[in-house]
Ligand SMILES: Nc1nc2c(ncn2[C@@H]2O[C@H](COP(=O)(O)OP(=O)(O)O)[C@@H](O)[C@H]2O)c(=O)[nH]1
């Protein structure tokens with residue numbers, strides 16, 4: 443089994459991508475399963491094979507511990523780690539070729555508390571990787587782009603997995619996609635764009651962060667993906683395959 447964690451900011455398209463990737467692999471003859479790790483989600487665009495909500499229930503946590511929704515979400519995310527044996531047993535029963543893991547809407551609850559890194563480390567799998575979603579609707583200015591790139595790097599640090607960075611919602615951002623893709627590979631063009639947008643403290647902070655990110659190997663480019671039209675999914679599958687299968691791709 444190979445495991446793919448889908449991470450990114452709230453609303454960046456994690457759940458929709460999980461669904462599309464699941465369909466894509468299935469259409470191409472691979473046996474996949476989906477694990478939902480979001481204890482707070484109400485509607486999902488796919489049918490879960492394994493669902494953390496079967497083990498952690500937000501409403502009963504709110505009642506039992508007299509917590510509001512935010513406190514209950516924090517607690518629910520922390521409780522996920524204690525359910526890893528149950529989750530692993532269920533995954534083993536399904537025993538897919540690929541397990542796609544949809545992570546909680548609020549990425550900081552998953553990645554910066556202990557449960558996310560614990561799960562990423564301890565789930566038993568031949569290979570593991572993470573996809574980080576840059577929300578196409580958010581990264582339309584160079585300063586926002588660098589902020590999200592910093593977050594992507596920070597999440598990579600926390601989950602400690604090889605990471606593929608993608609930009610989503612390419613169907614709604616039109617010609618801005620061209621700039622975003624150029625910024626993601628050409629640090630100089632990004633620095634110039636930052637210079638046009640920002641000055642003073644914002645300029646120096648953004649460019650200094652960028653240089654640090656660059657030294658940590660950030661400028662690998664983003665794979666453009668639309669979860670609505672499916673554009674870019676074959677490229678994403680290819681990139682996943684290079685990490686998970688040492689280059690062998692599923693049939694298209
Ligand atoms: N146009 C467009 N909308 C998208 C795309 N990906 C996600 N969405 C929409 O963005 C919203 C949030 O997506 P969701 O998958 O729930 O994000 P999550 O919080 O990261 O799991 C939903 O309304 C999706 O339909 C995309 O590639 N293109």
Ligand SMILES: [Mg+2]
Pocket residue numbers: 456457458480483544545546547
């Ligand atoms: Mg989601």
